[in-house]
Structure formats: structure tokens, C-alpha cells
Amino acid sequence: MVSIDEVARAAGVSTATVSRALSGRGQVSAATRSRVLDAAAALGYVVSASASSLASGRARNIGVLLPVVDRWFFSTVLAGIASGLQSAGYDITLYALTDDPVERAAVFETFLRRRRVDGVIAIAISLDRSEVRRLVELGLPVVALGATLPPLPSLSVDDVAVARLATGHLTGLGHRALAHIGTLHDADDDTEREHIPSLRRRGFELALRDAGIARSSARHEQADFTIEGGHAAAMRLLDRPDRPTAIFAASDEMAIGAMIAARDLGLDVPGDLSVVGVDGHELSGFFGLTTVDQFPHDQGLRAAEAVLAALEAPTPPAPLPFELVVRGSTAAPSRG
Amino acid sequence: MVSIDEVARAAGVSTATVSRALSGRGQVSAATRSRVLDAAAALGYVVSASASSLASGRARNIGVLLPVVDRWFFSTVLAGIASGLQSAGYDITLYALTDDPVERAAVFETFLRRRRVDGVIAIAISLDRSEVRRLVELGLPVVALGATLPPLPSLSVDDVAVARLATGHLTGLGHRALAHIGTLHDADDDTEREHIPSLRRRGFELALRDAGIARSSARHEQADFTIEGGHAAAMRLLDRPDRPTAIFAASDEMAIGAMIAARDLGLDVPGDLSVVGVDGHELSGFFGLTTVDQFPHDQGLRAAEAVLAALEAPTPPAPLPFELVVRGSTAAPSRG
DNA sequence: CTGAAAGCGCTTACAG
DNA sequence: CTGAAAGCGCTTACAG
Numbered sequence: 001m002v003s004i005d006e007v008a009r010a011a012g013v014s015t016a017t018v019s020r021a022l023s024g025r026g027q028v029s030a031a032t033r034s035r036v037l038d039a040a041a042a043l044g045y046v047v048s049a050s051a052s053s054l055a056s057g058r059a060r061n062i063g064v065l066l067p068v069v070d071r072w073f074f075s076t077v078l079a080g081i082a083s084g085l086q087s088a089g090y091d092i093t094l095y096a097l098t099d100d101p102v103e104r105a106a107v108f109e110t111f112l113r114r115r116r117v118d119g120v121i122a123i124a125i126s127l128d129r130s131e132v133r134r135l136v137e138l139g140l141p142v143v144a145l146g147a148t149l150p151p152l153p154s155l156s157v158d159d160v161a162v163a164r165l166a167t168g169h170l171t172g173l174g175h176r177a178l179a180h181i182g183t184l185h186d187a188d189d190d191t192e193r194e195h196i197p198s199l200r201r202r203g204f205e206l207a208l209r210d211a212g213i214a215r216s217s218a219r220h221e222q223a224d225f226t227i228e229g230g231h232a233a234a235m236r237l238l239d240r241p242d243r244p245t246a247i248f249a250a251s252d253e254m255a256i257g258a259m260i261a262a263r264d265l266g267l268d269v270p271g272d273l274s275v276v277g278v279d280g281h282e283l284s285g286f287f288g289l290t291t292v293d294q295f296p297h298d299q300g301l302r303a304a305e306a307v308l309a310a311l312e313a314p315t316p317p318a319p320l321p322f323e324l325v326v327r328g329s330t331a332a333p334s335r336g
Numbered sequence: 337m338v339s340i341d342e343v344a345r346a347a348g349v350s351t352a353t354v355s356r357a358l359s360g361r362g363q364v365s366a367a368t369r370s371r372v373l374d375a376a377a378a379l380g381y382v383v384s385a386s387a388s389s390l391a392s393g394r395a396r397n398i399g400v401l402l403p404v405v406d407r408w409f410f411s412t413v414l415a416g417i418a419s420g421l422q423s424a425g426y427d428i429t430l431y432a433l434t435d436d437p438v439e440r441a442a443v444f445e446t447f448l449r450r451r452r453v454d455g456v457i458a459i460a461i462s463l464d465r466s467e468v469r470r471l472v473e474l475g476l477p478v479v480a481l482g483a484t485l486p487p488l489p490s491l492s493v494d495d496v497a498v499a500r501l502a503t504g505h506l507t508g509l510g511h512r513a514l515a516h517i518g519t520l521h522d523a524d525d526d527t528e529r530e531h532i533p534s535l536r537r538r539g540f541e542l543a544l545r546d547a548g549i550a551r552s553s554a555r556h557e558q559a560d561f562t563i564e565g566g567h568a569a570a571m572r573l574l575d576r577p578d579r580p581t582a583i584f585a586a587s588d589e590m591a592i593g594a595m596i597a598a599r600d601l602g603l604d605v606p607g608d609l610s611v612v613g614v615d616g617h618e619l620s621g622f623f624g625l626t627t628v629d630q631f632p633h634d635q636g637l638r639a640a641e642a643v644l645a646a647l648e649a650p651t652p653p654a655p656l657p658f659e660l661v662v663r664g665s666t667a668a669p670s671r672g
Numbered sequence: 673c674t675g676a677a678a679g680c681g682c683t684t685a686c687a688g
Numbered sequence: 689c690t691g692a693a694a695g696c697g698c699t700t701a702c703a704g
Contacts, residue, residue: 017673017674057680
């Protein structure tokens with residue numbers, strides 16, 4: 001592989017000048033710069049990442065922590081992150097967090113401490129207190145995505161508002177017999193405000209209150225945020241005489257499962273049942289699902305921009321946009 | 337951050353000995369080693385990746401090239417790769433290949449040439465000839481996954497055999513009116529053998545021949561390997577009197593789309609229509625889809641092992657396993 | 673604007 | 689088994 005010396009020799013300058021011309025740091029005359037650039041291009045020279053980062057302290061590399069990579073939401077966010085980082089010339093080092101405590105610990109105690117990355121994007125869900133502390137101790141810019149994770153700066157949607165918007169759409173249509181598919185249980189007291197499923201359930205309940213519907217009249221079913229889980233929960237909800245006329249599912253995947261359950265039971269959507277989800281899943285259009293889109297790909301892009309900005313100066317937390325997208329899965333109730 | 341000097345001082349040895357004790361390379365007495373390990377642990381020392389790789393030429397890092405990250409198949413493979421690499425202590429640097437020619441070129445000409453990685457796993461689909469050449473020129477171990485990509489060592493399933501197995505299952509059940517959803521067109525002549533959709537269509541046709549069914553009697557519909565695409569293709573196939581009794585779709589996502597299309601048309605699966613796919617999609621169980629599983633997560637794991645092995649010695653190409661999983665979407669035809 | 677030189681934090685022959 | 693020292697390939701004050 002060609003080294004900086006060869007470029008320097010070819011361009012007739014010192015390695016210091018080559019470095020300056022290539023990095024854009026420091027003063028170089030236009031003529032010299034172009035001679036260096038030409039020589040580098042002719043030789044196919046690319047700066048060694050390890051030499052450069054050892055000498056400069058900059059790695060041109062961002063670490064990305066994901067709870068799981070093979071679920072639609074997270075892979076979509078990751079695609080956005082990759083796109084934002086690559087176009088800025090940054091590499092991305094991926095850390096998939098497993099449930100295995102030993103492997104998790106290794107990520108925080110070894111992998112992330114190799115000084116390989118200049119900053120970190122952490123998909124906030126699933127990080128516990130001590131892991132957040134370890135991230136802070138890294139002394140690097142860290143951006144949390146998807147949930148507020150104090151003291152880290154976070155990019156997150158207002159999940160209460162998201163759920164309230166989705167449910168409000170249903171009550172606005174005239175539905176009074178509502179059900180929620182999501183979580184039943186609050187997380188531990190002190191992490192409650194960060195537990196997204198709980199926030200969405202709270203938004204659901206606030207929307208009921210907004211509409212003057214008794215909280216006790218609404219049914220809740222627990223599910224695991226998958227299509228299968230949503231299907232099973234909806235079967236329990238729908239396969240009985242006092243079924244609800246509308247369901248707010250805390251994710252599009254569960255909502256799609258609910259739509260399939262309705263079909264399985266011979267119910268018409270939206271004739272017999274309205275369904276609304278959250279996310280903006282790639283299949284929501286195909287299934288005609290009304291949803292509150294939170295633009296996950298764009299979230300990844302923003303996280304990339306945020307961590308890059310944080311390399312220069314501390315960045316404040318920012319709210320993420322969301323939007324109700326009305327499709328065919330919701331309509332006014334046909335009865336009562 | 338603590339450096340190797342501090343560990344050396346704390347353990348009362350030279351930095352050379354610390355390096356040897358920590359890396360396991362070279363001879364160190366048991367007593368010394370444990371003193372060093374204790375000191376390193378007490379100080380929370382982690383070797384600097386850039387210093388270590390500059391000095392040793394080993395980066396403990398593998399590059400992974402993906403055509404897209406936010407599709408089920410690829411994110412599942414990636415999860416397998418990440419799991420295999422992380423448990424070996426390796427970092428993974430992710431390169432998402434876009435369609436943008438400038439960004440693609442940057443990956444091959446700049447990103448991969450920074451000497452940041454010790455080896456590369458390339459999801460073979462979508463790499464063109466010149467990109468393969470660039471990979472070879474890297475002079476690093478490269479493992480191609482999913483398609484043969486000479487001269488790179490490849491891990492791939494025999495896609496002709498996969499399709500033949502799937503289709504043979506259908507003809508074995510007694511179906512004679514078959515259709516294929518996949519690709520209609522062969523790729524360019526000289527890349528034909530690597531074009532997976534074409535290989536699967538060929539397997540379909542071989543199975544027809546095996547069963548003595550005229551090739552001309554089978555219908556083909558083009559689709560883009562998504563649920564939506566499979567749905568649209570199946571609608572064209574099924575919404576007419578001379579519809580087939582069985583469909584072989586070249587991916588599970590298309591097969592699921594076909595099952596949904598059948599339902600939309602009021603057709604019973606498998607009563608009126610049998611459907612078989614390829615992949616082992618996470619939803620294939622939920623939809624009761626018969627499929628040829630190719631274990632994508634496991635493929636990622638194997639690719640990780642293969643590239644790690646290739647760091648030591650050249651590895652030969654290897655065939656990947658696949659398996660017919662029969663579920664409720666296939667049965668003997670009820671007519672003709 | 674440019675160069676000589678120190679230094680980034682390790683690893684590894686080499687010598688003992 | 690252990691240490692002194694060179695060297696990995698850059699970057700960046702410092703001096704001019």
C-alpha cells in the first residue's frame with residue numbers, strides 16, 4: 001500500500017504538507033494542494049485510519065448501539081444512520097446488544113473503550129442505568145435516539161402525544177368502545193418516564209379522558225410488538241360478543257396482526273373494526289393501515305447529523321416529528 | 337485514559353511484557369501474567385485500537401458490505417454476522433451500498449482502503465465485476481455470502497436445488513398447473529450463473545421437467561421480492577378462470593403476498609391454491625407458509641467464522657444448507 | 673505557506 | 689521469560 005512518503009516524494013513536498021493538503025487543515029497554497037491531490041490520486045493513496053487516528057485523536061468513526069438489528073424498526077433506523085454517516089465520510093462500527101450479560105458488559109467495558117470511535121449513537125430503548133453511566137464515562141459525544149436518557153442528549157418523539165393523536169383520531173371518528181394493544185405494566189418506578197410502551201398507554205388513556213370515556217370501559221391486551229403478538233392479542237379482544245369497535249395498537253406490527261386477526265374472524269376493517277398503529281411501517285401502506293408515522297429512517301439520519309454536530313459542540317436534545325397518516329383501516333363506527 | 341505505561345508501572349514490568357501478557361502472544365510467566373492482568377483490570381485499561389493496529393497490522397475489525405440493511409433478509413444475516421464477530425472480540429464496520437454510483441465508488445476506493453479492517457464479508461448479490469476486482473485488490477481475506485463470486489471464496493446455497501426442491505414438493509403433491517413468481521429475464525450472459533432469481537427460475541423449470549410437465553404450461557410473473565410485489569403478481573395470476581393450483585414464489589415475502597392475494601380473492605389456501613416460498617422468513621410460521629428455509633441468521637454466523645478462519649489460512653468455498661419446511665400452505669390439489 | 677522533528681500508544685524482532 | 693529500542697504511518701506545534 002502506498003504511504004504518505006511516496007505521495008510526498010511524487011509531489012515534491014514534505015509529508016507535513018501532504019497531510020495538510022489532504023486533510024484541509026492548515027494553510028497550503030492552491031498550487032501545492034493540487035499537486036498533492038494529483039499525486040495522491042495517481043498513486044491511489046488513502047490515509048491509514050489507524051495512523052491518522054493515533055496521531056490526531058480523530059477516528060472518523062461512530063459507534064452505533066442497537067438492541068437488535070433484525071427487526072424492521074431498528075434496521076430502518078440503522079439504514080438512516082448509515083446513510084447520514086457514510087455521506088459525511090464516517091465509518092460506522094456496529095454493536096449489537098444481546099441479552100447475554102457477559103456480551104453486553106464486553107461492549108461497554110471493552111469494545112467501546114478501544115478509542116475506535118469519536119462518538120456514539122445509542123438506540124436508547126433497553127439501556128439500563130449503569131450502561132448509561134458507562135456511556136457517559138466514555139467522555140465522548142453520545143446521542144440517545146428514541147427515548148430520553150438523561151443525562152445524555154436525546155432525540156425522541158413525544159410518545160404520549162403520539163398515542164394521544166392516534167387514539168384521538170379514533171374517538172374523533174365517534175368510537176366509544178376502544179381497546180389498546182401494548183403493555184399493561186409500568187416499568188420500574190424510576191424508569192417509567194422512559195418506557196415507551198408505558199408512555200403510549202398513557203397517551204391512550206389521556207385521549208379517553210379527552211373524549212370523556214371512562215377509563216374502565218377500555219380493554220387492554222398485552223403484546224410483544226410483533227405481528228404475531230398483535231394477532232394473538234386481537235383474537236382475545238375480538239373473539240367475543242362485547243368486542244371493541246376500535247383498537248389502538250402501540251406499533252404498526254401489532255396493528256397489522258390485529259387487522260389479520262379481524263379478517264380471520266370474518267370481521268370487516270373498517271366496517272366492523274377500526275385499527276390504528278404507530279411507526280410508519282413499510283407495510284402500512286400495503287395493508288391500508290392508519291398510523292402515526294414517526295419516520296424511523298429519518299430518525300437515523302437526524303441521529304447521524306446530531307452526533308456529528310456534537311463532535312464540534314454540545315448539542316441540545318431535540319423533539320422528533322410525527323404525523324397521523326389516515327388510510328383505510330379507520331372509519332366511523334357502524335354501530336352504537 | 338490509562339495507557340500501557342501505567343499498567344507497566346503498576347505491575348512492575350516493561351510495556352513489552354504488558355503487551356505480551358494481554359495479547360497472549362509471546363512467553364510470559366504465569367506469575368507475571370497474573371500481575372499484569374490484575375493491574376490492567378484495576379486500572380480499567382483497554383488497548384488502544386489505533387495504536388495496536390498501527391503497530392501490529394491487525395485491526396480486530398471486519399468490514400461488512402450490505403446491499404441494503406433495512407430488508408428482513410439482510411438484517412437477519414447481519415445479526416448473525418454481528419453475533420459471530422462480536423463473540424470473537426471483533427468489531428464490525430458496516431458499509432451500506434447505495435445505488436448512488438459516487439457513494440458506491442467511495443466505499444470501494446476510500447472507505448475499504450483505510451486499512452481499518454482485517455477482512456471483509458460481502459453480501460454477494462449486487463456486486464458488479466469491477467467491484468469484485470476492487471475487493472480482490474484489497475489484498476485482504478474476503479468472503480462472499482449468498483452467491484458465488486469468483487475468484488472470491490463463497491458461501492452460498494445451491495439455488496437451483498432450492499427451487500427444484502420447493503417446486504418438486506408441489507408436483508409431488510400432484511399439482512400440474514403451476515406458476516412461478518420471481519424473475520422472467522436472465523441477467524447479462526456472463527453473470528447469469530450468479531443471478532439468484534434466475535437460478536431459482538431454472539430450478540422451477542427443472543422440477544417441471546422432472547415431473548414431465550410442459551414448460552410452456554407454466555405461468556411466470558415478475559415481481560420484486562417484496563410482499564407487495566408478490567401480492568400484485570399473484571393477483572394477475574389468480575384473478576382469472578385458468579388460474580394455477582400452485583405457486584412457487586422465489587422468496588417468502590412474495591409468497592406471503594401471494595397468500596394474502598388469495599385471501600383477498602376469496603380463495604382458500606391450500607384448498608384452492610398451494611403456495612411455497614424460499615428463505616425461512618420470520619413470518620412464515622405465522623402465515624403457515626411452506627418454505628425452503630436457508631437459515632439466514634446461521635448464514636451470517638458461518639460467514640463470520642469463515643472470514644475469521646480466512647485470517648489464518650485461505651478457506652475454500654462451502655455450500656450452505658437448506659431444508660424444506662412443510663406447513664399449511666401446501667396440499668394436494670382439490671381439482672384436476 | 674512549508675519543513676524538520678517530536679509524538680500518538682502500541683508491538684515485536686533482537687539480545688540476553 | 690523479560691527489557692530496551694525501533695518502528696508502525698500519520699499529525700501538528702514550532703520555527704522560519
